[in-house]
Amino acid sequence: MKPDFSRRRMLTGLMAGAGVAMLAGCDSMTQSTQFGALLRNTEKLTMSSQRFLLGRQPLAREYSVADLSPVFRANGTQSPDSEEYAHLLEHGFVDWRLQVDGLVQQPLSLSLADLKRLPSRTQITRHDCVEGWSAIGQWQGVHLGRILDIARLKPGARYVVFHCADELEKTFDGSGRYYESIDLLDAYHPQTILAYAMNGKNLPVAHGAPLRLRVERQLGYKHAKYLMRIEVVSAFDTLWGGRGGYWEDRGYEWYAGI
Amino acid sequence: MKNFQAKRWRVAPADGADQRLFIRRHSAVVRMTHWINVLCLSILFLSGLQILNAHPRLYWGEYGADADQAFIAIGSQKHGDGLHGFLRVGALRIETTGVLGASREGDVITARAFPAWLTIPSYHDLGAGRNWHFLFAWLLVINGSVYLMHGFLRGHIRRDLLPNRDQLTLRHLWQEVVDHARLHFAKGSAARRYNALQKITYLLVALVLLPLMVLTGLTMSPGLDAAFPFLPDLFGGRASARTLHFITASSLVLFVVVHVLMVVLSGFWNNVRSMISGSYAIDHSGDAS
Numbered sequence: 001m002k003p004d005f006s007r008r009r010m011l012t013g014l015m016a017g018a019g020v021a022m023l024a025g026c027d028s029m030t031q032s033t034q035f036g037a038l039l040r041n042t043e044k045l046t047m048s049s050q051r052f053l054l055g056r057q058p059l060a061r062e063y064s065v066a067d068l069s070p071v072f073r074a075n076g077t078q079s080p081d082s083e084e085y086a087h088l089l090e091h092g093f094v095d096w097r098l099q100v101d102g103l104v105q106q107p108l109s110l111s112l113a114d115l116k117r118l119p120s121r122t123q124i125t126r127h128d129c130v131e132g133w134s135a136i137g138q139w140q141g142v143h144l145g146r147i148l149d150i151a152r153l154k155p156g157a158r159y160v161v162f163h164c165a166d167e168l169e170k171t172f173d174g175s176g177r178y179y180e181s182i183d184l185l186d187a188y189h190p191q192t193i194l195a196y197a198m199n200g201k202n203l204p205v206a207h208g209a210p211l212r213l214r215v216e217r218q219l220g221y222k223h224a225k226y227l228m229r230i231e232v233v234s235a236f237d238t239l240w241g242g243r244g245g246y247w248e249d250r251g252y253e254w255y256a257g258i
Numbered sequence: 259m260k261n262f263q264a265k266r267w268r269v270a271p272a273d274g275a276d277q278r279l280f281i282r283r284h285s286a287v288v289r290m291t292h293w294i295n296v297l298c299l300s301i302l303f304l305s306g307l308q309i310l311n312a313h314p315r316l317y318w319g320e321y322g323a324d325a326d327q328a329f330i331a332i333g334s335q336k337h338g339d340g341l342h343g344f345l346r347v348g349a350l351r352i353e354t355t356g357v358l359g360a361s362r363e364g365d366v367i368t369a370r371a372f373p374a375w376l377t378i379p380s381y382h383d384l385g386a387g388r389n390w391h392f393l394f395a396w397l398l399v400i401n402g403s404v405y406l407m408h409g410f411l412r413g414h415i416r417r418d419l420l421p422n423r424d425q426l427t428l429r430h431l432w433q434e435v436v437d438h439a440r441l442h443f444a445k446g447s448a449a450r451r452y453n454a455l456q457k458i459t460y461l462l463v464a465l466v467l468l469p470l471m472v473l474t475g476l477t478m479s480p481g482l483d484a485a486f487p488f489l490p491d492l493f494g495g496r497a498s499a500r501t502l503h504f505i506t507a508s509s510l511v512l513f514v515v516v517h518v519l520m521v522v523l524s525g526f527w528n529n530v531r532s533m534i535s536g537s538y539a540i541d542h543s544g545d546a547s
């Protein structure tokens with residue numbers, strides 16, 4: 001058989017062209033509205049499969065004191081840069097109050113002492129950052145579900161939004177303020193706690209003093225630090241960027257189980 | 259012995275120069291899944307490097323972060339004459355400015371582990387890199403499942419990939435190593451089946467490396483670790499699984515390099531055609547059988 005050289009030239013061109021086009025095209029595809037939406041929609045497939053597998057609400061692994069990371073890396077804000085926070089810190093957070101409002105029957109304003117009087121849970125878990133590093137730490141705090149029960153959810157409640165004291169990005173409109181959100185399934189998980197202690201001591205400033213969220217089974221950026229206010233909502237699309245969190249508004253997935 | 263079915267004979271010219279038999283080498287499922295796999299692995303590799311760029315340090319154990327000992331790390335340091343990139347493996351430190359650690363992004367030398375031309379997207383965007391990675395990971399898993407189901411149910415793996423008894427003698431294997439080293443490729447009836455080194459390599463890729471890629475990837479998910487606590491145990495912890503993910507990916511890159519080299523050396527067009535249309539030419543000139 002006489003090889004068909006024109007077809008071979010075309011194929012070579014096609015293969016080389018596909019390679020170059022792929023690399024060059026990926027940037028513009030990332031920024032295109034339609035393909036960007038397709039890329040983001042994988043999250044729904046991932047979330048529904050994980051929710052199916054996590055149907056019986058298994059616990060994240062808990063470790064022993066011997067497994068603790070010698071140094072637990074502090075990420076994101078190391079210390080909120082506001083006069084209000086500086087004042088709270090200076091007085092040992094005695095003036096700090098956690099506001100609980102939104103779709104609740106009984107809005108709350110809880111002091112650190114109030115929280116510490118409630119039954120607590122202590123857990124040693126692995127913290128997985130979206131960047132790829134992990135650290136094992138011990139956390140003590142109150143069940144988020146317990147707080148929500150005290151406040152009594154109103155019908156229509158679907159998400160719990162965490163408003164934080166830190167601004168990770170300085171902006172004029174305040175959109176650089178850290179916030180996060182989780183749904184009620186994660187909010188009522190037995191390991192989802194509002195932690196006020198880490199490795200047996202009061203929560204250090206770099207790790208979110210006086211109170212941070214622990215939502216094991218999701219990546220680090222979901223574990224909001226420097227909690228000021230918990231808001232129960234039916235939807236979060238009108239909040240800041242509308243994607244349910246500081247990093248979500250900047251391109252990370254809302255469901256961070258992977 | 260007769261593995262691939264003969265498709266049709268070509269009439270040999272009188273001088274006997276072109277005595278080629280065309281056989282049907284690859285089934286439609288194998289051809290389709292092969293090219294989808296090429297696309298998936300390319301994108302997974304390049305977006306994977308974008309993700310690795312976020313923390314280019316590899317550890318062993320349950321955890322690992324900046325204060326912990328990393329046995330492979332890519333980084334950069336500022337010197338008087340600018341940014342210098344390095345790769346550190348154990349105690350060995352190699353200067354890699356321009357490629358690893360510090361490389362050109364637009365007009366400036368930037369601190370980034372892997373260079374812009376090896377990442378998707380080319381600029382730093384961990385969120386977008388993860389989106390690409392997970393979309394094509396799903397496609398890889400679906401495509402791989404189709405391939406494996408077809409391979410096991412329709413006998414492709416048993417018939418074409420499991421080495422035959424006569425191929426597994428030490429003498430035969432040694433002969434294949436020598437033939438490969440001399441770039442002597444099978445002709446005639448011997449080209450009707452894969453050689454044993456090929457079979458072992460393909461089995462290793464399809465049944466060990468790619469499944470390992472998926473499993474170590476899933477082990478990095480905190481959600482799946484809660485659902486399947488045996489996953490981190492299987493690989494010695496989450497940080498180890500992440501390291502194995504990288505090592506397995508590197509093994510696949512090595513496979514692809516050798517694979518493409520062999521495709522080129524053993525008859526590029528014949529090989530490419532057989533993976534597109536399925537038909538593969540066997541040269542019977544000077545073949546007694």
